[in-house]
Amino acid sequence: MSKIIAPPPFLKGAAKAAAKPSEVIKERSMLLQKQMLGDLFHDLTTAKDTGRKVVYTFVPGNLSELILAFDMLPVYPEINALQWGMRKKSGSLIRDAEKYGYSEDVCTYVKCDVGMFLNGNIGPTGEKLPPPDLLLLSYTGCFTFLKWFENLQKLYPGVPTAMLHTPYAADGVITEDMVTYMVRQLEEDVIPKMEMVSGKKFNPEKLSRHLGLASESEDWISKIFDLTKIVPSPIDAYFAGVYYIGPINAGFRGAESAVEYYHQLYLEVAERAREGRTPVTPEGELEEERFRLVVEGPPNWTHFREFWKLFYDMGAVVVASSYTKVGGLFDNGFRHDPDNPLESLARYCMGCYTNISLPERVNLLEGFIKDYKADGFLINSIKSCNSFSAGQLLIMRELEQRLGVPVSFIESDLVDPRYFSYANIKNRLDSFFQMMDQRKRVGGRHQFSKPEQTSSGEQCSMILPVLQQEGAL
Amino acid sequence: MHRTFEKLISECEHIAFDLQFSHAKAWKRASSERFLAGYLPIYIPREVIHAMGGLPVGIMGTGDRMQIIKGDAYYQSYICHLPRGVVELAMSGAFAEFDAFIFPSICDVIRNLSGMFQIFKPDVFVKYLDLPQNFLPSVGGAYYRREIETTVEGILSHRSTVPFENEVWVERLNHSIRLYNENRALIERIVTIRQEYPWRVSAVDWYNVLRSGLAMPVEEHNNILYELEAYLQDDRGRPLDNIRVVISGAFCEQPPVGLIKTIELAGCYIVDDDFMLGSRWIEGDIAEDTSDPLGAIVDAYLQHSTFSASLYEAAPASGTKVERLASLVKSRKADGVIFAAPSFCDPALLDRPELQLGLERAGVRTIGFQYSENTGQFKVIKEEVGAFSDSIKLWGSGADGSEPDSHMWLPTVIEDLTAIA
Numbered sequence: 001m002s003k004i005i006a007p008p009p010f011l012k013g014a015a016k017a018a019a020k021p022s023e024v025i026k027e028r029s030m031l032l033q034k035q036m037l038g039d040l041f042h043d044l045t046t047a048k049d050t051g052r053k054v055v056y057t058f059v060p061g062n063l064s065e066l067i068l069a070f071d072m073l074p075v076y077p078e079i080n081a082l083q084w085g086m087r088k089k090s091g092s093l094i095r096d097a098e099k100y101g102y103s104e105d106v107c108t109y110v111k112c113d114v115g116m117f118l119n120g121n122i123g124p125t126g127e128k129l130p131p132p133d134l135l136l137l138s139y140t141g142c143f144t145f146l147k148w149f150e151n152l153q154k155l156y157p158g159v160p161t162a163m164l165h166t167p168y169a170a171d172g173v174i175t176e177d178m179v180t181y182m183v184r185q186l187e188e189d190v191i192p193k194m195e196m197v198s199g200k201k202f203n204p205e206k207l208s209r210h211l212g213l214a215s216e217s218e219d220w221i222s223k224i225f226d227l228t229k230i231v232p233s234p235i236d237a238y239f240a241g242v243y244y245i246g247p248i249n250a251g252f253r254g255a256e257s258a259v260e261y262y263h264q265l266y267l268e269v270a271e272r273a274r275e276g277r278t279p280v281t282p283e284g285e286l287e288e289e290r291f292r293l294v295v296e297g298p299p300n301w302t303h304f305r306e307f308w309k310l311f312y313d314m315g316a317v318v319v320a321s322s323y324t325k326v327g328g329l330f331d332n333g334f335r336h337d338p339d340n341p342l343e344s345l346a347r348y349c350m351g352c353y354t355n356i357s358l359p360e361r362v363n364l365l366e367g368f369i370k371d372y373k374a375d376g377f378l379i380n381s382i383k384s385c386n387s388f389s390a391g392q393l394l395i396m397r398e399l400e401q402r403l404g405v406p407v408s409f410i411e412s413d414l415v416d417p418r419y420f421s422y423a424n425i426k427n428r429l430d431s432f433f434q435m436m437d438q439r440k441r442v443g444g445r446h447q448f449s450k451p452e453q454t455s456s457g458e459q460c461s462m463i464l465p466v467l468q469q470e471g472a473l
Numbered sequence: 474m475h476r477t478f479e480k481l482i483s484e485c486e487h488i489a490f491d492l493q494f495s496h497a498k499a500w501k502r503a504s505s506e507r508f509l510a511g512y513l514p515i516y517i518p519r520e521v522i523h524a525m526g527g528l529p530v531g532i533m534g535t536g537d538r539m540q541i542i543k544g545d546a547y548y549q550s551y552i553c554h555l556p557r558g559v560v561e562l563a564m565s566g567a568f569a570e571f572d573a574f575i576f577p578s579i580c581d582v583i584r585n586l587s588g589m590f591q592i593f594k595p596d597v598f599v600k601y602l603d604l605p606q607n608f609l610p611s612v613g614g615a616y617y618r619r620e621i622e623t624t625v626e627g628i629l630s631h632r633s634t635v636p637f638e639n640e641v642w643v644e645r646l647n648h649s650i651r652l653y654n655e656n657r658a659l660i661e662r663i664v665t666i667r668q669e670y671p672w673r674v675s676a677v678d679w680y681n682v683l684r685s686g687l688a689m690p691v692e693e694h695n696n697i698l699y700e701l702e703a704y705l706q707d708d709r710g711r712p713l714d715n716i717r718v719v720i721s722g723a724f725c726e727q728p729p730v731g732l733i734k735t736i737e738l739a740g741c742y743i744v745d746d747d748f749m750l751g752s753r754w755i756e757g758d759i760a761e762d763t764s765d766p767l768g769a770i771v772d773a774y775l776q777h778s779t780f781s782a783s784l785y786e787a788a789p790a791s792g793t794k795v796e797r798l799a800s801l802v803k804s805r806k807a808d809g810v811i812f813a814a815p816s817f818c819d820p821a822l823l824d825r826p827e828l829q830l831g832l833e834r835a836g837v838r839t840i841g842f843q844y845s846e847n848t849g850q851f852k853v854i855k856e857e858v859g860a861f862s863d864s865i866k867l868w869g870s871g872a873d874g875s876e877p878d879s880h881m882w883l884p885t886v887i888e889d890l891t892a893i894a
């Protein structure tokens with residue numbers, strides 16, 4: 001009997017309608033993930049009693065293996081913020097931060113986090129989070145992280161900060177100079193501060209063991225996201241993908257539990273793929289995969305389900321997304337290397353999606369569109385996030401010109417509910433789906449060709465109407 | 474004196490806001506050896522470009538002097554204005570004779586703009602200059618040195634010229650360091666005169682003179698500064714009953730000149746600011762006449778950088794940003810701080826709450842608002858700044874320990890100025 005893969009826990013109720021309870025129970029990955037997150041949360045809430053040290057740090061360019069090597073516990077402020085968003089409670093936290101003096105214009109993750117601090121540091125599950133013993137500022141691919149922790153330094157006076165500056169891979173390469181710079185920072189600032197705070201001596205063997213495990217998890221997650229190249233795709237690589245990247249981004253990369261989780265998840269997704277099944281949505285298994293999309297940019301968290309529904313109602317499946325690469329870009333073969341521990345941590349940080357140059361982002365997305373046989377390319381532009389958003393319209397234009405693929409552009413925010421306009425997004429998506437539908441009728445799927453030249457020599461641009469609507473032209 | 478004060482200022486204004494960079498292009502045309510390297514805010518080591526025989530040209534956006542059409546098509550409404558103008562300039566051919574572009578690492582917008590230029594201008598050398606956030610000489614210093622060296626190598630390879638012999642390079646770089654030291658010293662002297670006698674040259678006129686220096690050879694700008702300094706020895710203008718303020722947060726996208734004028738008209742002398750911060754980035758002199766001038770430039774960055782939103786706070790030795798801003802207020806004998814930052818500028822706006830709070834705790838009065846380089850109406854700002862100025866005149870600055878009026882103690886934030894305008 002075939003199985004239905006377990007949907008993410010936040011969709012549990014809705015998905016049960018589609019899957020028989022006995023079948024859901026068989027999905028080990030879901031249970032494993034629940035257990036992992038539950039254990040971490042328990043460790044955090046009891047950290048004061050057990051004496052475990054708590055590190056606040058960020059997802060992109062995280063030093064998960066190093067934190068594990070020092071037996072410290074990670075807290076990821078962005079993950080707290082997105083969870084507040086999903087629980088529809090981020091709005092009031094953001095407003096509190098604005099009352100404190102933060103501008104309406106700045107990243108809402110920061111404001112959500114500051115708002116949480118101002119309200120007693122109660123985490124999204126309702127329990128108080130322990131204060132940091134160390135602020136580990138490894139800020140890959142975004143300047144706002146630097147500003148964010150400078151603000152946290154004021155809110156947690158006296159807490160040491162270990163700073164790891166990740167050079168930007170502006171020319172599409174990671175040079176030896178860049179690696180040396182990062183390794184020296186690890187040796188001279190980050191590791192000594194972690195030794196000081198944890199009271200433990202750095203153990204290179206222990207780090208290497210965690211790096212070996214990280215590499216195994218990275219193998220499995222790469223294989224999982226590779227399965228979406230199959231038509232129909234067995235999972236949605238964006239809406240469900242954000243759930244699947246949870247463990248590797250939330251401090252488990254480098255832990256045995258993550259290897260077990262991703263191996264198990266791979267088995268489940270591979271089985272779905274073998275059976276030719278479509279992704280599970282909050283309303284059950286998708287009837288038919290009508291459109292395959294590549295999506296650039298983070299999702300909206302405050303209206304996550306409504307947002308997803310706009311896609312699955314139309315039979316649209318996201319087969320690849322850049323957002324699932326913010327915590328590491330493993331598609332190109334990068335793996336943490338136990339034999340070159342610090343160097344591989346450096347290379348990992350520099351290779352995360354938002355740290356690669358704009359031309360490389362275009363190349364990567366072009367590869368996704370071709371390799372995953374996408375029918376269209378969509379950008380969800382996030383008001384908060386300059387790191388992702390600045391330059392996205394050029395990315396779209398480039399891809400349209402190179403591939404002739406239908407493209408579209410919507411706007412929302414991560415956790416600020418004021419910036420989610422259902423009607424605008426729906427209108428835009430409806431036109432997009434219509435465009436893809438027409439294209440498929442005429443040329444069939446995956447038959448991209450360059451747009452025709454007009455008599456004036458200029459290329460017809462499918463994005464012009466979008467820009468005109470924006471009032472940009 | 475060769476020209477009148479008024480002529481000096483108007484010539485500077487013309488060069489500062491000539492969006493075709495004609496002055497710089499004319500300089501380049503005089504010799505085939507010369508080249509132009511455009512750079513974005515805030516700081517690059519201009520000495521290095523100068524020593525290579527090039528002219529570093531500051532690209533500060535288009536202000537309110539150009540209608541942006543093409544540039545807007547590349548940016549969402551929630552991204553600051555500066556890159557739109559830069560793209561507009563690129564698309565309209567204003568950079569036609571430029572040989573290189575340098576994008577210092579100050580924020581994600583500038584960072585991603587460097588990638589856009591790689592796509593727009595594949596034949597021109599584009600360098601993202603990753604200024605280190607680690608300030609240990611063996612770590613950040615070594616990395617920064619390589620960053621500068623690869624910039625030099627990149628420009629040379631694109632211009633197919635032979636690299637300098639080492640002794641020639643040392644001599645030339647030392648010469649450039651001397652010229653820029655002179656430039657910074659002159660600027661500092663004029664700012665100090667303005668601190669005592671702000672009516673002798675208005676904030677706008679001084680802004681024009683300073684900004685013109687981004688588009689002309691440093692030798693020429695030094696002469697202008699000497700001329701201005703000489704003019705400022707004599708009393709000019711008429712002192713007004715204005716308060717004295719420091720402007721903070723305007724280091725990248727520049728405020729429109731109308732805004733600077735408005736602040737003065739509303740009763741404030743601007744006695745210090747962070748407009749064109751790159752020109753004043755290094756505090757004091759870079760070591761001259763050393764056998765390793767590149768090392769001297771690196772050391773100056775590590776040890777004598779000013780404070781800025783783009784720089785990690787814990788790094789520079791001389792205190793936190795709040796402490797440094799408070800000490801600037803004190804040394805300039807300012808009555809308060811105006812936080813003026815571009816809309817959607819994460820670096821400036823994320824610094825503001827803690828800076829504002831810190832200054833208030835230190836007894837310094839503040840207000841804050843946002844602008845865009847093309848903001849055209851300043852009525853609301855004039856009222857707010859006027860009220861700020863009046864209240865300080867009435868109740869004191871708070872710097873003397875006196876209790877200011879409680880409601881004015883709180884920061885006034887004009888929300889979304891551009892929307893109002």
Ligand code: SF4
Binds near residue numbers: 078142143145385387
């Ligand atoms: S700007 Fe973007 S990448 Fe940076 S912290 Fe905010 S959401 Fe994250």
Ligand code: SF4
Binds near residue numbers: 553554555580581818
């Ligand atoms: S104004 Fe601010 S956000 Fe815009 S480019 Fe400058 S530093 Fe970046």
